[in-house]
Amino acid sequence: MLTHRHDRTAARGWTLRALLAALAAALLVATPWSSPNVSAHGSTSNPVSRNYGCWQRWGNDFQNPAMQQQDPMCWQAWQYDTNAMWNWNGLYREGTGGNYQAFIPDNQLCSAGHTQDGRYNSLDNPGAWRTSAISTNFTVNLVDQAFHGADYLRIYVTRQGYNAQTDALDWADLELRTSTGSYAPAGNYTANVTAPGRSGHHVVYTVWKASHADQIYFLCSDVTF
Numbered sequence: 001m002l003t004h005r006h007d008r009t010a011a012r013g014w015t016l017r018a019l020l021a022a023l024a025a026a027l028l029v030a031t032p033w034s035s036p037n038v039s040a041h042g043s044t045s046n047p048v049s050r051n052y053g054c055w056q057r058w059g060n061d062f063q064n065p066a067m068q069q070q071d072p073m074c075w076q077a078w079q080y081d082t083n084a085m086w087n088w089n090g091l092y093r094e095g096t097g098g099n100y101q102a103f104i105p106d107n108q109l110c111s112a113g114h115t116q117d118g119r120y121n122s123l124d125n126p127g128a129w130r131t132s133a134i135s136t137n138f139t140v141n142l143v144d145q146a147f148h149g150a151d152y153l154r155i156y157v158t159r160q161g162y163n164a165q166t167d168a169l170d171w172a173d174l175e176l177r178t179s180t181g182s183y184a185p186a187g188n189y190t191a192n193v194t195a196p197g198r199s200g201h202h203v204v205y206t207v208w209k210a211s212h213a214d215q216i217y218f219l220c221s222d223v224t225f
Helices: 002-030 050-058 072-080
Strands: 042-046 092-094 137-144 150-158 174-179 188-194 201-210 215-224
Touching (some): 042 201, 050 072, 050 215, 137 150, 137 215, 174 188
Antiparallel strands (some): 042 137, 092 215, 137 188, 150 174, 201 215
16 A cells, blocks of 8 residues: 555656656747847947847837837837847858958948848848947947957947938948957957047947857947947
8 A cells, every 4th residue: 555655656756747847848949049048149238239239128028019119220120030139149240251341241231241141131221229328439348148259359430421310331431440459258348449520320330250260240339429
């Protein structure tokens, strides 16, 4: 009798463990594969990049229709492809051999030339993107979640006269303002930038060459000088 009772108790235990395992598996399947914790890379956090900013502001409330009025450029980006925000840290291009301008056409700079099967294309659209207020002497901060390291950062700023609300970004719109050396793997990298003679809405374009592979990140940040 005791043996049968022990067997039933053990069976219940195994059944409970099996149910818990099945529930855990279901949760894993339900979790988007594109979660930042799964494919951790990085982006500019200050001034914040377009898609990272959209994720910060609306990631917990991305279906809120108020976004359409309060943050219209983020709204169109979320509507185009939500994974551009969930994967805010994966906006890179591989295989350029360092000659990235040859692979990224004008009007496609913010999407890195329609990289990742066009996931980030909405970021190329000009418009009333939310801006970070900065002075003409500022610091770029880049978050490297995966500790890739950096062979260099190259930071461009749009020329005075560029209209960020009507003109998709071209290479000719940019002026290279800072080019750094390498950084050892860490969680954050900073670079000081000067961009005299600017006022109003501009774009800071950060190019980050990760050290671990032929992998370069292209990050558009909207600013107001």
